[in-house]
Amino acid sequence: MGSNTDPIVLSFHESLLRESDIQLLQGPHWLNDQIISFYFEYLEKFKYKNNSDILFISPEVTQCIKIVPDSDLHIFLSPLEAERKSFIFFPLNDNDSHMAGGSHWSLLVFSRPEKIFLHFDSSGNSNYSHCQIFVKKLKDALNCKNALCKPMKCLQQTNAYDCGIHVLAMADHIASHINRFECVNGIESLNHDAIVRKRKDILKIISSLGGKVY
Template structure:
């Protein structure tokens, strides 16, 4: 047990320490733990009754890069991925099996549109990692013919907000597909949403019993 960095909140498969929560207070790059927590929240609370969406946490997305087809098949079967219309991958440019990396982007499979949509708040800097992940998972997901579609999206105004953009875009897209069942036509995210999200996340963590 790490007494110098106690746990703030355990929530399903996510564990936030006080140091993780502190990242939300200032101009800091968000780590795997914060994004994983939010994906767990979307899966288990906000969209728990929506069988069309599946949120793949950053750690699992990272591990998928190094799995063989049989391992991928097991994970996808456990999560009924074949039945999900929209699958969200929180993607990092990390090239090792450990946590890390320098940039987050969002990759979303839309089965109805037979496409992998890529949303990158910093130009197309994660295009190569996203295409590598697609080539890794498309057979196991039964979408061999799906196209790669880099999408225009709101760009970050600094060097550290990519994780907040991924969190905001995930929710923005999930709300949209909940209503329209496609990603095509998605309006741009508002910068106000990005600017207010850190304080919203802090309030959410406290509301779920987290310690500040």
């Protein structure tokens, strides 16, 4: 869509949200890369800006990591100092192409202190095979060859479109836990109310940052 028919609603650091993105948040729709990128950037640059141990990787960079040769991983990870971060959040989808797409989001969290990759999937373990391939690729780049990969029990979605909202709510929930306890171990499951509220909460954040949300 051109900019005239899909005007910019908010520019926030590296993120650009358009009217069509806001509509995805307002309605019962699957979330796209732009919304997830924005919220991850908000968590890193605003809500958890005082915790330099936490790194939120955008969906675009996560997808690049999935498809580039192992020898090129440093191009994406080194500028983020990922090899020195204690906790790294990756939004994963089931798209194996370099093009935008996919049909399901899940959340992968790397905890360096606990030497483990933790996978949170709101639709059973439907993304776990993608997760395992991704983790195998990351281990050398992040200097964590002995880290385990574990699927985690978490709140399950009750429809076909809320996987992205689950990822965003879970990312915030886990980051808050890390802020307090410096680990992921002991994290409690989200309750359904947190998912129900999340779309409105994100719209309020966009509005508070100067975005025109109608």
